[in-house]
Amino acid sequence: MSTAAQEPTATRTTSGIAIEDLRIGLTARPGVDVVDDIDLVLRPGEVVGLVGESGSGKTTVGTALLGYTRAGAAIERGKILFEDKDVLGLPWQQVRQLRGEEIAYVPQDPASALNPAIRIGRQIVELMELRGLGTDESRLQGARDGLAEVGLPNDDEFLRRYSHQLSGGQVQRVALAMAFLPKPKVLVLDEPTTGLDVTTQGMVLQTMGELCRTHGVAALYVTHDLAVIANIADRVAVMYAGQIAELGDRDTIFQSPTHPYTRALLDSIPHLSQARALSGIPGRTPAPGARPSGCRFNDRCEYAIDECRAAVPELHDVTPGHSVRCIRAGEIGTWDISRGTVPDTDPDKKRDIILSLEDLGVFYGHKQVVFDVNFDLGRAEVVALVGESGSGKTTISRCVGGLHKEWTGTIAFEGNQLGHGSRKRSVDDRKRIQYIFQNPYLSLNPRLTIEQIVKRPMELFGIASGKAATERVVELLDQVALGPAVLKYQASRLSGGERQRVAIARALAAEPDVLVCDEITSALDVSVQGSIVALLESLRVSRGISMLFVTHNLALVRSIADRVQILNTGRVVESGPVVQVMESPQEEYTKRLLANSPRID
Amino acid sequence: MSVDVAPVEHAFEEVAPPKGRHGAAAWVSWIARRLGLAVLTLWLVSILVFVATTALGDPVRAILGKDYNSDKARVAQLTAQLNLDESLVTRYFHWLGNFLTGDFGTSIANQQPVAGQIGDNVVNTLVLVAISAIVMIPVAFGIAMISTNYRRRRPDTVIQTILLMLAALPEFVVGILLVAIFSTTVFHWLPAVTISGPGQHPWNEPKTMILPVATLVLAVAPYVSRIVRANLLEVLDSDYVELARLKGIPERVVMRKHALLNAIVPGIQVIALQLAWLAGGVVLVEKVFNYPGVGNQLVDSVQNHDVPMVQALTLIIAGVYVVVNLVADLLSILLTPRARTAISS
Numbered sequence: 001m002s003t004a005a006q007e008p009t010a011t012r013t014t015s016g017i018a019i020e021d022l023r024i025g026l027t028a029r030p031g032v033d034v035v036d037d038i039d040l041v042l043r044p045g046e047v048v049g050l051v052g053e054s055g056s057g058k059t060t061v062g063t064a065l066l067g068y069t070r071a072g073a074a075i076e077r078g079k080i081l082f083e084d085k086d087v088l089g090l091p092w093q094q095v096r097q098l099r100g101e102e103i104a105y106v107p108q109d110p111a112s113a114l115n116p117a118i119r120i121g122r123q124i125v126e127l128m129e130l131r132g133l134g135t136d137e138s139r140l141q142g143a144r145d146g147l148a149e150v151g152l153p154n155d156d157e158f159l160r161r162y163s164h165q166l167s168g169g170q171v172q173r174v175a176l177a178m179a180f181l182p183k184p185k186v187l188v189l190d191e192p193t194t195g196l197d198v199t200t201q202g203m204v205l206q207t208m209g210e211l212c213r214t215h216g217v218a219a220l221y222v223t224h225d226l227a228v229i230a231n232i233a234d235r236v237a238v239m240y241a242g243q244i245a246e247l248g249d250r251d252t253i254f255q256s257p258t259h260p261y262t263r264a265l266l267d268s269i270p271h272l273s274q275a276r277a278l279s280g281i282p283g284r285t286p287a288p289g290a291r292p293s294g295c296r297f298n299d300r301c302e303y304a305i306d307e308c309r310a311a312v313p314e315l316h317d318v319t320p321g322h323s324v325r326c327i328r329a330g331e332i333g334t335w336d337i338s339r340g341t342v343p344d345t346d347p348d349k350k351r352d353i354i355l356s357l358e359d360l361g362v363f364y365g366h367k368q369v370v371f372d373v374n375f376d377l378g379r380a381e382v383v384a385l386v387g388e389s390g391s392g393k394t395t396i397s398r399c400v401g402g403l404h405k406e407w408t409g410t411i412a413f414e415g416n417q418l419g420h421g422s423r424k425r426s427v428d429d430r431k432r433i434q435y436i437f438q439n440p441y442l443s444l445n446p447r448l449t450i451e452q453i454v455k456r457p458m459e460l461f462g463i464a465s466g467k468a469a470t471e472r473v474v475e476l477l478d479q480v481a482l483g484p485a486v487l488k489y490q491a492s493r494l495s496g497g498e499r500q501r502v503a504i505a506r507a508l509a510a511e512p513d514v515l516v517c518d519e520i521t522s523a524l525d526v527s528v529q530g531s532i533v534a535l536l537e538s539l540r541v542s543r544g545i546s547m548l549f550v551t552h553n554l555a556l557v558r559s560i561a562d563r564v565q566i567l568n569t570g571r572v573v574e575s576g577p578v579v580q581v582m583e584s585p586q587e588e589y590t591k592r593l594l595a596n597s598p599r600i601d
Numbered sequence: 602m603s604v605d606v607a608p609v610e611h612a613f614e615e616v617a618p619p620k621g622r623h624g625a626a627a628w629v630s631w632i633a634r635r636l637g638l639a640v641l642t643l644w645l646v647s648i649l650v651f652v653a654t655t656a657l658g659d660p661v662r663a664i665l666g667k668d669y670n671s672d673k674a675r676v677a678q679l680t681a682q683l684n685l686d687e688s689l690v691t692r693y694f695h696w697l698g699n700f701l702t703g704d705f706g707t708s709i710a711n712q713q714p715v716a717g718q719i720g721d722n723v724v725n726t727l728v729l730v731a732i733s734a735i736v737m738i739p740v741a742f743g744i745a746m747i748s749t750n751y752r753r754r755r756p757d758t759v760i761q762t763i764l765l766m767l768a769a770l771p772e773f774v775v776g777i778l779l780v781a782i783f784s785t786t787v788f789h790w791l792p793a794v795t796i797s798g799p800g801q802h803p804w805n806e807p808k809t810m811i812l813p814v815a816t817l818v819l820a821v822a823p824y825v826s827r828i829v830r831a832n833l834l835e836v837l838d839s840d841y842v843e844l845a846r847l848k849g850i851p852e853r854v855v856m857r858k859h860a861l862l863n864a865i866v867p868g869i870q871v872i873a874l875q876l877a878w879l880a881g882g883v884v885l886v887e888k889v890f891n892y893p894g895v896g897n898q899l900v901d902s903v904q905n906h907d908v909p910m911v912q913a914l915t916l917i918i919a920g921v922y923v924v925v926n927l928v929a930d931l932l933s934i935l936l937t938p939r940a941r942t943a944i945s946s
């Protein structure tokens with residue numbers, strides 16, 4: 001049966017933690033579960049990756065280990081066994097006593113999870129002070145040692161800082177140091193590297209892994225990023241719609257994934273080592289209450305048969321230590337990691353230049369943030385701008401898109417100089433260069449319907465109006481794989497991926513020649529990213545659209561771009577065809593970026 | 602503005618440390634700027650007050666009414682007293698100069714110096730407001746915390762309903778109710794009105810202060826409490842409060858140290874506005890309790906067309922507004938590390 005059931009004695013004798021038959025429901029809707037039938041064992045010194053898309057219930061499972069649920073949810077069934085005790089059965093005073101000291105939590109977004117009004121030195125020692133553990137001196141020394149362990153300064157000046165005086169990576173490592181200080185036996189990490197640069201992420205992951213292994217901590221690493229999991233986890237649990245779909249050793253999961261969902265997820269993530277034709281998973285992750293009966297993945301599964309809809313499959317072992325919740329696990333063949341590999345773009349391919357930047361310098365007030373940038377973009381070509389935060393990649397794209405005015409040098413579109421800022425550009429230039437923003441939750445007007453949103457550029461540029469425009473909207477929505485049903489919806493009814501498709505449809509409505517895509521997949525789940533990338537690729541091929549693709553994800557660059565510009569602190573450090581830059585990087589900075597990028601291949 | 606970036610080992614060490622050396626100078630310049638703005642505000646208020654009270658129409662005619670045509674001697678005397686034969690600008694600066702040197706002029710109604718007449722009342726009002734504030738702030742925060750603790754459950758709903766009811770009642774109704782309950786109809790514990798002779802302050806008889814203070818507290822605490830509760834709820838939903846709970850911090854410490862500290866700032870701003878409003882003289886409350894405060898006096902002076910009195914009282918009230926808000930801004934910044942460090946660096 002389940003892993004936990006196989007090792008009932010092991011959970012009692014080690015100091016790990018075990019989840020048994022956990023079910024968490026919504027208090028307002030009895031009978032609807034957020035997560036169900038969760039069995040998972042965390043052994044000391046082991047990092048278990050819990051991976052899933054947004055809405056899969058992974059964070060809910062993570063905080064349940066601390067006997068905590070968010071408002072509106074309640075634990076209905078199950079046990080959390082820790083040192084012969086059931087955490088869920090303990091009185092709340094004892095649960096609180098366990099928290100922090102025995103079972104610690106590292107939050108998702110530490111920038112907002114550290115109290116803005118308390119100095120970090122005090123926050124780190126706060127818990128031990130309240131519990132009266134150690135003396136003032138020993139606690140302070142512990143805080144200093146902890147900060148040193150995570151590679152941060154530990155002088156008085158640093159301890160006296162507030163969280164807003166730290167960078168994202170520093171805040172994250174402060175949160176790690178804080179969690180480790182009371183020497184917990186179990187650690188729950190909730191996407192602790194989301195939003196960090198690859199180098200910072202690499203550093204945090206390494207620190208975390210070392211700390212867990214040296215201190216014998218059992219860690220649950222919750223994330224949506226399979227590539228990160230591949231780098232730090234010993235075992236992996238894949239969650240889908242509130243259940244564990246597949247559970248096994250890391251190598252097993254990445255080399256012979258058995259559940260169709262795991263395979264689909266792996267198919268949707270880009271590799272550093274080779275270009276791939278990415279694919280998404282059709283449909284969307286169902287919310288609690290909207291999940292199909294039977295196997296919860298059946299409505300999106302390409303292997304689904306009638307039996308899959310009949311009953312919820314059990315999580316059963318296919319090999320020892322590898323269990324799968326799929327009745328067809330043995331029948332659907334094997335999976336290969338290089339599935340979907342496509343050749344890189346030929347570096348010698350002939351190019352027809354449509355957009356070129358010469359000596360671009362960008363200023364914010366008197367401060368220059370981008371220096372001497374030169375590159376060009378060919379027709380039906382994708383050029384990626386890659387760099388860490390603060391490298392100037394978005395700034396450059398905003399200049400091209402006409403959103404930022406303070407620049408010097410030349411931006412030429414088909415040989416004609418483009419104006420500074422969109423007000424100084426001709427209608428035609430504005431129409432032919434379209435911008436897609438990073439965050440689809442903010443870039444669509446919440447008061448307009450999708451039809452109005454997509455129709456707007458057509459009316460603005462006189463492409464179509466009235467009934468003809470509506471027909472074009474339907475056509476465009478179809479191209480971005482949205483049905484006509486969404487026409488009358490407002491953006492709030494759509495998921496993140498659907499919203500980004502609407503944003504793309506809106507850009508396409510102007511019939512552009514160049515799309516400026518600013519981190520357009522970074523707010524989305526990997527499976528959604530896969531389908532968006534597939535969509536962009538088909539648009540490039542069918543319409544000959546060129547794209548300036550801003551991203552921090554090098555693996556994604558490999559799959560989507562023809563050429564790449566690596567940026568660091570406002571300067572291009574390396575550029576060229578993707579295959580050249582990524583196969584034989586010349587610059588130290590590029591090599592460092594590549595080395596720190598998490599990879600699954 | 603150039604930013605010095607020290608050579609750093611890693612890209613993630615690039616946040617500059619707070620610059621302590623320049624802190625003191627930065628604070629001094631910040632406070633100097635705010636004081637300058639406060640003075641500017643008061644100066645603009647003084648122009649408005651002066652123009653509104655003397656320049657619009659003929660003040661002598663306004664003061665004398667029907668007697669204007671019959672009593673020529675009085676007209677001449679008032680014209681001289683108000684310097685009406687001089688130009689408006691000269692009069693203004695003359696008045697402002699006198700005001701700044703502490704000479705508030707002479708009351709038209711009884712020909713006594715203004716300063717002597719209003720001094721006691723100003724002190725009376727300030728003391729009333731101060732006592733009310735000292736009682737009101739802990740009460741409002743306490744109610745907010747209790748209410749938050751029972752968020753969206755029965756006790757919270759009951760508290761919120763009562764607060765809304767109190768906020769909706771005019772303060773003099775509350776005052777009359779209190780008088781009815783504690784002084785006249787139900788019980789006879791407390792004096793219904795303040796009786797204080799000249800040169801005597803109401804607090805010489807502490808019992809008489811209880812009902813006015815209670816009325817003001819009931820008038821103001823609901824607003825403050827509701828604002829603080831709303832902020833507390835928002836803060837309690839924040840990631841850092843969730844982390845504090847997951848870290849195993851006891852709930853009362855979470856509330857006191859993690860939540861309240863971050864919810865207090867909007868509360869301070871509301872408290873400042875409410876206190877300044879009280880200082881403006883809650884005329885009706887003063888009427889109900891016959892409290893010798895500035896509100897009563899201001900109303901009387903306006904009725905008597907006693908221009909110098911009105912001018913002095915209005916400027917003092919404006920001064921209290923400015924000072925209270927300045928203090929609130931300063932406190933808000935001191936309690937918000939992000940704002941505080943932004944000034945000192």
